[in-house]
Every structure is written in structure tokens, then in C-alpha cells.
Amino acid sequence: MTAKPISTSKPAGDGLRFYGVWLIGIAALIVLPLIFSSGGSLTSFSLIGIAIVFALSYNILLGQTGLLSFGHAVHYGLGGFAACHMMNAVVSHGWPIPLPFIPLFGGIGGLVFAIIIGWVMTKRAGTVFAMISLGIGELVASSSLILRSVFGGEAGITTDRTALPKMFGWSFGPQVQVYYVIAFWLVLSAIAMYALTRTPLGRISNAVRDNPERVQFIGYDPHVVRYLAYCFAGFFAGVAGGLTAINFEIANSALLGAIQSGLVLFSTFIGGIAYFFGPILGAILVTYLQLGLTGLTSVWQLYFGIIFIGIVMFAPGGIAGLLMMHRPLVRAGTLWTVIPSYLVAVVPTVALACGVILTIETVARYSGGDPINLFGIPFNAKSPVTWVAAAVLVVGGAFVARLTWRRIADAWDRAATVARDRGYLA
């Protein structure tokens, strides 16, 4: 145990590192389109930026307040509709509001609905909250198809982002200009949501997450805490929805639905809910997977499901949790003792993964009879050779992989013990 000084003033290096991370992030956002300027990458970056804002907003609920929502896309979608209506109103009334201000109205759309339904929803946490959020999600999604004047029915509400007043001479027609609007709101939202975690409300939200009963005995009404957190989450989800509306120039019922709500839960959890940057990693990964896998295989949702189950079972801290596990080892200087066991495990683990992929693809395409082409190697789904290969990879891979995973666990225990002795691990 290292006895830390009572003084809470942080050493100057920490502050430098803290601001450094943010500044590097902002710089990366600025130069990314200069390095990868193809239309495809700009579209990907734009989608990722939106997904990050949405996932961070979701983590205000799940990670910080302990509220598992199955209907967060309601605020995202309503933010999108609010932004579309606002853009059309700006155009038809000739208001002097340029496009970069539109996401604010998306946020207000998400916030207003959160203010209205949040009080009832957050009366209870846990299963009750989860069930109500599911119900509200379905309610709003189905209403959006019925209330045609507001939601435009199946077609949705369309808009034209270039018809708004210009700003800095930008028409916001080209994707790169839209990207910068998204990047700007991403930075603004991320800073605001990070700052929120460091306020009295942010810390009490954590306390409500850990122990709502006890919070009542230190003067706080957990219902009010949950409600305020819900409103913030609704606002930033609305901002993300507004950005989507700008990006696609349309808002429709798909934005509000259960699939969207599931996707944000998925991204946030895979990234890791215990750290602020977790949902950022999750949103990046899931958006890339979504863009990449949909082109590669027709059963991409199956892979999403497997990844999700894998994370829940083996790494409930998500990617961020896996990364941060290594921090004490890095500090104690014992990480290098673990690396060899990782390298040994890579081969059988990859073999196992290939076996699983081959099995899934073979089954998926058996009836269709299409030839399979995995990583450039062709396979025939009807050939017994393919089946045997898949079985060998899965069984053999799993057998050897288990042994190597055990080695990792042993190496890890030794490294952690040393780290603990040196006072870097509680």
C-alpha cells in the first residue's frame, strides 16, 4: 500500500496528460479528412462521430446512473425529427439560422420528451425502468407511423441542408463540411458530458447507481437524480439525432425503433461502461463492423450477437475494461511478463475464430449453394472437406486455445501479485 499525501492538488504532469489526450483527439478530428479524403471514409467518419455522441449519451444512463434503457433511440429519433422540422421551418420562414446550430434543436427535441416522460420512467430503477423504457420505445416507434402529420409516415420527413443560410461561405452540401459540423458537435458534446461526470450531480448519479437506498440517507432523492440524468441523456441523444438528420437529410421511424436502441446499448457495453472513453471505443468498433460486415456476409447480425455474448461473459468491462486492466501492470513494469503468453495464445484463438466463422458461413449458405469466399479462399458449402475443416478448426482450436488461455491467467496472476506488492494494485 502506498500512503498517498492528503493534498488533493494533482501533480502538473497529470493535468498536462489530461488536456493532452483531449487536444490530440481534437487534432485528430481536424486532420482525419485531410488524410483520408475519399467519399467512403468521410461517410464512415461522420457515422462514427454521430454514434459516439449517441453512445456517450446512453452511458449517462447505463454506466453512470445504472439505468438500463431499451428505448434510448426514442430521444435520438425525436431529436432527428425536431431537427428536420426546424431545418424546414428555417428555410420556409427565412430565419437566419445556419446549419451548424441545428443539432441544438435536435437536442431540445430529445430533452423536451425526456422532461415529459422521464419523471414517470425514473420513479424506479432496475427491471421496472427497463420494462417501461421498452414500452415507451415501442409506443413512440408505432406512433411515428400513425401520426403522419408530424412523422411523415413510412417515408419520414425529408429536408435539404443546403437550403439553409450559409456560414463561412459553406453550403454544407459536400460531405466534408457535414463531417466538420459533426466533429464540432462531437467535441462540444463529449466535453460537456465529461464535465457532467465531474459535477455534484454526476457523482451523486454514481452513488445512485451503486446504492440508491443509502443515497436517501445522505439527503438525496434518488428519483430526482435519475430524472436529471435521464434529461441530460435525452438531450445529448437528441443532438446525435439532429446530426443524423443533417447527415442523411431525412428522419424516419427507423431512427426511433428498437433496433436503434439495441445498437446503442450494444456499442456502449462492448466499449465498456465503467470508463468515460469506453462508449467512444465501442461506437467506433461497432460502426466499423456494421459498415464492414454488412458487405461481407448476410448473417452479420449473428456475429454481432456472438461478440456481444462473448463480451458479456468474458469481459464484462468491455474493451475499455480490458485495456485498463493492464494499467497497474504497466505502472509496475510487469506487463512484459504477460506478453509472451498473449502471443502464444494468438494462433489457436485465431484458428478457433476461423473455425466458428467457417461453420457459420457454411450453414448459412448451405441451402443457397453459393460458393463461399473467406479472406480470399474459396470454399464449397456442400463439400464434406469444408465441414471437416471447420470441425477440426473449432475442436482443435478450442482445445489448444484453452491451454494457452490458462497460461495467460497464470502469467497474469504472477504479474498482478508483483504489481500489488509494489503498490500499484489495490
Place this chain on the structure above:
Amino acid sequence: MSGAVSGMSGAVPGKSAAIEVRAVEKRFGNVGIIRDLNLSVAKGERHAVIGPNGAGKSTTFNLISGHIKPTSGEVKLNGDVISGLRPFEINRRGLSRSFQVTNVFARMSVWENVRCAVLWATGHRYAFWKNVDSLPEVRERTAQILDDIHLTHRRDVPAGLLTYAEQRELEIGITIASGATVVMLDEPTAGMSHAETDRAVSLIRRLTEGKTLVIVEHDMSVVFGLADRISVLVYGHIIASGTPEEIRRDPKVKEAYLGEEAH
């Protein structure tokens, strides 16, 4: 030392009771757990509630602190009726309690645990426009309490990873952090070794200086060493209330309680 509250010391026990429980009854269905409960704790008094297992001591705590509502009767805090109010409303009026089973914020650090308990009392409430790290009075008070409960060296450890005795001390720290004038501790030394108990008792004595203390305790040496007055609860009813000497001599108490447990 708890210098911040030194102005409160020397409160005179007398007319104004800190806690006044009047004819309180609590029934769960047909079962009466608490019947005709009357209890009066003077300001500045250290009052112990003792009684055999299942007598309703924790239920009494829950009734006073608003965790459960009485079926009938009333509870007053400093002269105001508080029965029917919710726990946080009662807490804001200056009554704070601990729990028999450790009840901390497990995933948050020791520092965060205590700081959360300081926030409402220092007026920061639900603020989302202030940086919690740059509130000097919050920081000083939190540091003071950590120092008081001897957990400064563990400030960055998640509360869930503390030893049992440390968690019990943190529980006391969270309870007194708001600066409440009435402190209720539910078996603060339960499960502790002799040495740990001695430490905890001197901690309690020091931290509740000048405050009203209500304590539920099984360890008779703690009770008779700490309490100014003792109430004996048997089957949801107070059968005797008085100074430790009076309680020791009371024949009803001997029969109902001390008789069984006297070693």
C-alpha cells in the same frame, strides 16, 4: 478532532427532546412488530437501545429514520413531526443513520463515498454547473472526515475492497459527514474483534461529541461504557428507560433480558 461542531457541545438535556417517539405502532399484515413504542432522547444525550434478537431494534431505527412508515403514532425530531416524511427529507432536517449491514457505495473510492455524503449539507445539491473537485469547503470537510475515521491512506481504494472493519468505519464516516446533529448508529461494532471494537468506540465517542447519539448495540461493555441513558426493547415495546445504573438494577430488565445474557 471535530472542531467544526464544538459550538454544539454542552447541549442541555431537558425540555426539548431531540427525538420523541409517541405511541408508535408498526404492523406488517396482522403481525404487530412494534406496539405502543414510546421513546424520548434528549439533545446531546448518548442513548443506547438494547434488547434480545428480534425485539424490533432495527425496525425502530427504520421507523425513526423514515425507512419505513409507522402504522400509527408519531415521531418528532427537534419538536417537528417527521413520521411520514421520506428518508432524505428527514436527513435534511439533521438526522443521519448508519446501517447494521454495511451499506456503502461499493464501486466508488473511499474519498468519493465521504464526499457524496458531504455534498447536500454543503448546499451543492443537484448542481450540474460546478466542478466537484474545485469546491474548497467540500474538499476540506471530506479530508477532515477521512482523517477522523483514519482512512486517509485508503482514500483512492474502492469501498468494496476495504476490510470489514474499515468498511464499518467508512459507514460511520458517511453517517456523520453531513454534520447531522442527531446520529443513529445500528450495531456499529457488530462482527468486530476486541481491539477493533475499542477503536470504534473511541471513534464514536469522539465524532459524536456534542451531538445526540442513538445507538443499537449487542456488546454490553460498549453500551454501559458509552451510553448516558439506555432503553430496553422487548417484543416491540420499551419496558424500561433510564441511566445505566437504573437499568442494571431494574428487575424487569433482569428478567427479560440481562438474565438470559449475563455471563
